[in-house]
Amino acid sequence: MQFTNGENLKHAVRNAPIGICILDAKNLVAELVNDKFLQVAGKTYESIIGKYYWDAFEEVRNIYEYALNDVVQTGQPYYADEVELSLVRNNQEEVIFVTFVYAPIPDDKGSVNKIAVWVLENTSQVIDRKNKETAKNTIQKERDRLRKFIMQAPAGICVLNGSDLTFELINPLYQALFPGRQLLGKPLLDAVPEIKHQPIWNILQEVYQTGITFEGEALLIPLARNTGGPIEDRFFNFIYQARTDLNENVDGILVFVFEVTDIISGQRELRKTQDSLELAIEASGIGIWTANLITDELIITSRSREIHGIPRTKQLTLTTAFGLIFEEYRAKVTAGINKAVATKQDFCEEYWINPMDGGKPKWLKANGRAYYDESGKPLYITGAIFDLTEQKEDDLRKNDFIGMVSHELKTPLTSLAAMVQVSSAKLKNSEDSFLVSAMTNANNQVKKMTNLINGFLNVTRLESGKIQLDKKNFQMEDLVSDIIDESKLTSSSHVIKLFACKPILIFADADKIGSVISNLLSNAIKYSPKGTQIIVRCDRINDKMQVSVADEGLGIKEDDISHVFDRYYRVENPSQSHISGFGIGLYLSAEIIHQHGGEIWVESKIGKGSIFYFNLPIN
Incomplete structure (x- = not known):
């Protein structure tokens, strides 16, 4: 479509259904602009009319200036369909979509003397179409995802x-x-x-x-x-x-x-296996029990009835069974089971009972676990009962013997230690280096023997309940530092470093906690090569004080880690056969920490070393 000069042109422009701006082709000054054009441009009439076109549209000049100049020079129109523009409209930058044309208007001689800029905004149409395409693509992607999910x-x-x-x-x-x-x-x-x-x-x-x-x-x-x-x-x-x-x-x-x-099919085979297992359990002398936590009903096997001295026809409840436990153990067993139920862990408790038939008291071991419904509510507990009476009596006889022998050895050993110390003092300035060295070695061996006997005595005291805690307030940092200084006096073969924490007051038995630290340091020295480092740390972790002793030693196998705190347990390793010990130090350390309400554990890697930890409540 072509315009000619005159009033018809002005009338047509003003009333056109699309935006139109007429420019002088020589200087690109806007001579005529309609309201539709101003609406699309988002600019005032004064900012366009009579002004250089690119002054009004500076933000798109670098994109379309060449195209407009080409229309002036060639007389060929330029078309842009649904292009995206970043335009300043109403003093705000907006991204819009427009279709526009730079159309030449020739004079009577055919020369281009005017340029008509035709513009139609397509923003809503383009966005609607893109939204539909996006929705369509999204639906297709969801279909593809669903199909992929189904196939995989x-x-x-x-x-x-x-x-x-x-x-x-x-x-x-x-x-x-x-x-x-x-x-x-x-x-x-x-x-x-x-x-x-x-x-x-x-x-x-x-x-x-x-x-x-x-x-x-x-x-x-x-x-x-x-x-x-x-x-x-x-x-x-x-x-x-x-x-x-x-x-x-x-x-x-x-x-x-x-x-x-x-x-x-497996369940059917399992039922057969369970039947065989039940026969094996009965033959092994282990008692099995199940307690309904809702009805308090207790179901036990014939072996469990025999252990507890319960008549075959007697109906039992869990409450009745608790009544057979010695009073001093009843609260501990109850608390242990309640904790296991609350934490969904296994439990294991040892205690004395008075059998229902009036037989002699028995020492039993009960372990088991709770089972829950889908909501996590505990339904029942099932477990096993072991009669430890004979084993405990053997242990008591053994402990009595160890205690008696240890007491008998302690008196002469004390005298021997005094004699060695006096002799060492007299030979301190002796020129006979052999005697001085021999007395020093003798003194060290007497100390080892004394520690060993004290360990056996502590074991017997611990198991008879005679170890008492003398709790007082003290600074853990000072205690750890003192123990390290004592270790350095007796052993200079290792580099011991302390990373101490800020001073924190601990309420505990300082002597017994000191013996735990001393034992961990002694083990680190014994089980790591000479010249290696031993790192001792003291840290506050939330409401607990944590102490760790790390060495660069042999390490502990994973199978042995769960047993290192057992009484008399020693790791079987040919490379450690020359290292003396009876496996009571870590056992005593663990019991001391547990009596303080703390925890003790170890992390270890073969060939890398071990880190022993224990913690104590601060308050």
Whole structure:
């Protein structure tokens, strides 16, 4: 379309349904502009009319100045369809979409003397179209994701379409249920005809008709794996869920299925194994018990009745059984079981009982765990009972013997230690270096023997309940530093470094905590090469004081870590056979820390070394 000069041009421009701006082709000054153009441009009439065109549209000049100049020079129009512009409109930068034309207007001689800028804003249309495209792409991506999920799902999934339940989609695990059959595109009864007269077909029909989801568990469905193959008894867990169209009408069924035939067979075999296990348990002399935490009912095996002296016809409750426990142990056992139930951990408790039949007291060990419903509510506890009476009596006799021998050895050893110390003092300035060295070694050996005997005595005292804690306030940093200084006096073969914490007051038995630190340092020295570092740290962790001793030694095997704090336990390692000890130091250390309400543990790697930790409550 071409304009000619005159009033007709002005009238046509002002009333045009699109934005138009007329420029002088020589200087690109705006001579005429209509309201539609101002609306699209978002600029005032005064900022455009009579002004150089690019002064008003400086923000897009670098993009379209060349095109406009080319129209002036060649007389050929320039078209831009739905282009994106960053335009300053109403004093704010906006991103819009427009279709515009730079159209030449020739004079009577055919020369270009005017330029008409035609513009139509398409922002809403473009955004709507892009939104639709985005939505369409999103829907397609979700479909693709859903299909990918179905194909990769760890369950058999298929989609049955229409009233004849035609296989529309099948994932690999569903196809694997029928490895020799062609399913896709076939109605269900054509693909799997043997289900026609089975309850499962009626269930599928009901789901399609009512839209109500059906869940089956361990349902027996006789099926063949291959077309014409033998029918097998197969068990399945499955869900049939109706699929609906946009009008909420059922148009298919989504199937999730797991074959549990092997599990059912395994359960049957397990039942046989359990029966054999029960026979073995009865033969081993272990008592089994189960307590209902809701009804307080207690079910026990015949061996458990025998251990507790309970008549065969007597009905028991958990409360009744607790009544047989010695009073001084009852609270401890109750607390241990309650804690295990609350924390969902196993429990193990040892205690004395008075058998119901009036027999002599027995020392028992009970362990077990609680079981819970889906909401986490404890339902029952089950466990085992061991009669430790004979073993405990043997331990008591052994401890009595060790205590007696240790006491008998302590008196002469004390005298010997005094004699060695006096002799060492007299030989201090002796010129006979052999005697001085010999007396020093003798003094060290007497100290080792004294520590060993004290350890045995502490074990017997601990197990007889005679170790008392003399708790006082002290600074842990000072105690650790003192113990390290003492260790440096007796051993200069290692580099001991202390990373101390800020001064914190601890309420504990300083002597016994000191013996724990001393034992950990002594072990670090014994089990690490000479010249290596031993790092001692003292840190506050929340409301606890934590001490650690790290060495660069041999390390402890994973199987041994859980036993290192057991009484008389020593790691079996040929490379450590020359290291003396009876396995009581860590046992005593653990018991001391536990009596203080703390924890003790170890982290270790073979060939890298070990870190022993213990913590104590600050308050």
